[in-house]
Amino acid sequence: MQQPVFIAAPTVTARLSRETVASLIAKLIAGGRVASKADVGRATGLSRTTIDAGVRALVEANAVRVSGLQPSPGRGRPAEVLVLNPDFGLILVADCGATVSRCGVFDIGQQRLGVRDIEIPIGVGPDAFLAEVVATFEEMLSELGLTAPARTTIIGLPGPVDYWGGTVVRPPIMPGWDGFPIVAGLRDALGGEVILENDVNLRALGEARSVPALRGPLLYVKVGSGIGMGIVGPDGLLVRGADGAAGDIGHIRVAGSEEPCLCGSSGCLEAVASIRAVGRALEVDHSGEAELVEEVVSRVRRRDPAATMIVKERAAIIGEAIVTTIQLLNPERIVIGGQLAAASDDLLAVIRSIVYSRALSLATRNLVVARPALGADSGMAGGLAVGIEATLSPEALVGRLRSAPSLAKQIEA
Ligand SMILES: [Zn+2]
Incomplete structure (x- = not known):
């Protein structure tokens, strides 16, 4: 049969x-x-x-x-x-990048109580890095006079996140982090629920939730020290894939390139078009990641001719990769963010021209390719949405409803 x-x-x-x-x-x-x-x-x-x-x-x-x-x-x-x-609950959001991270404290009514940027390279490893994040939150909470134990922490990290396992898996730009128990460690230090997400996923979610009636997928492409993409479906939910690796366009192969990539492979988009790659092409010589990023960004921002030329050339390669994702997903909105995108108008202009000339017209008819509507706060907004939904989820409410005074009486009776 x-x-x-x-x-x-x-x-x-x-x-x-x-x-x-x-x-x-x-x-x-x-x-x-x-x-x-x-x-x-x-x-x-x-x-x-x-x-x-x-x-x-x-x-x-x-x-x-x-x-x-x-x-x-x-x-x-x-x-x-x-x-x-x-x-009823505090939401702590850490949107962590390769060199700069933003920590925000919110109440569940979406009121921003405090935000602080910390400069610490993710390459120092998980122990030192997470200790700094925890210390920052503790300091912020104590300054705000907030001691309530009901809190949910969301941390976004720039690597392949095993969402269900609470860790990162062989993250190319995060040496020493592979398999580190991030969620368990933060839970011990901060208490409450802890949720780990990929940083670009949080940004994509934040942007998607600021568009009132999303009809199609939203893609957030981050062009910074690495390159990554987050996908939000028309239902407003993140598309993580089976293992959490959906949207990892940084390691798509660029035809004709043999550039070695930190992931161990070669010819990856990230190895060709990230800030590191632009720095290499400009022969920027710095041992430290933060100094390299700073010099590349500053040269791009002041439109140094060599830097401008390389960014335009590499933006075209990013544009080609994005065209492929458009044909696969038919997004309604593509947001181009990250430190390199923020520093260069050329990057967005070149990506737009490639996208509109190369993708099929049915897929570009209503397509918007734009900068982040929330600027540098997309990740904060995404983390806040994740935090509120987690705090108000049926699973999280079980214990808290049961401990309410008269309900407890009802249950006893
Ligand atoms: Zn790679």
């Missing part, structure tokens, strides 16, 4: 756990999509009793509070306005 095929059907269940309902309501409130129980009803179709129970659980757990009344349009009673309690 012929092997039957799997028929896809949406997973729908009428038996929702209390945590699932509470999580759904909390996320709708967090996203500004609902303000009252009636809004939740309209948005979800859930019954009044279910919504009442979900809201009650969130209020008792201190996740949501009532903030005044909303005048009702008809003759009905005014509705209670529900808002997220900003004290």
